[in-house]
Amino acid sequence: MEEAFAKLDIRKPENIVYKRTDLLVDRPLSYCPGCGHGVANRILMETIEEMGIQDKTIGISPVGCSVLAYDFMNIDMLGAAHGRAPALATAIKRLWPDHFVFTYQGDGDLAAIGTAETIHACNRGENITIIFINNAIYGMTGGQMAPTTLEGMRTATCPYGRDVKIMGNPLKITELISQLPGTYFVTRQSVHTPVNARRAKKAIRMAMENQKLNKGVSFVEIVSNCNSGWKMTPNQANKWMEENMFPFYPLGDLKVDGKLVEKK
């Protein structure tokens, strides 16, 4: 069926405008269908390819779905204990200041188990990049409640919805760390539409470039879906995310060049 609409005359190598980057290992990604991790992995690898720093980049993936990243990223990767990626990144960056170091963490990892490491690494102003995938749930372990789970949102461990009187309020860790003097660039993006994915890629590019300036932590939050954990189809999950996640986690830059961006 597909062959009927093939335009063979333009299928030539010189006409390629987009193809999967070679920095992703040539094997199927083991994320669920429609998961934002796939796009996040790819735009991160595209950024590194465009900057030409494949041999000087060290990635750290701790526990959660983000741990799978080291199977797919064709660069030097290290696995960290749960939540401890910023601490490991600190050590690597201090030992190899000319290398580019990034951590790739989920919300259960960065905002729950690794809160202390994250906040202290950001407060010390380590010259690293933190990529934070926020899907408001513990995806890998079966959809339990995370600190970032929205009020009233149903998960496996709060089947009647998150009750803030018992379970506390959702944690806006990105706003929290943007107040710290050690952060240089803090932004929140998403990857569910082409325009958002392109913006997120620009933000990641800026975050990696900032490591040359030696000014502090660059922090990129990517609000993502977890269609398996939310029990939705990918397109439903993206729509739900736009309607429910974005009002609470508004997209945009929070801190650029070390200065807080004023909200209009």
Next chain:
Amino acid sequence: MAKVKGDIVINIERCKGCEVCMTACPFHVIAMAKEVNSKGYHYAVKVNNDCTGCTNCAVVCPDGVITVYRAKTE
């Protein structure tokens, strides 16, 4: 006026049938096949000739299965 025409090639064995590309395409070029691939997913297929090579589908594809070609024709 120069016209732009585009084409996409989908790696159907890697496609997981999430349908995100289908909503991202402004010209409704992509639909899901009735057939399934070896993993059992209804893979994405090209169903018309309106592709302009805008790369929207390839950018949002979580598995990076889409390669986009674009050429100008007189």
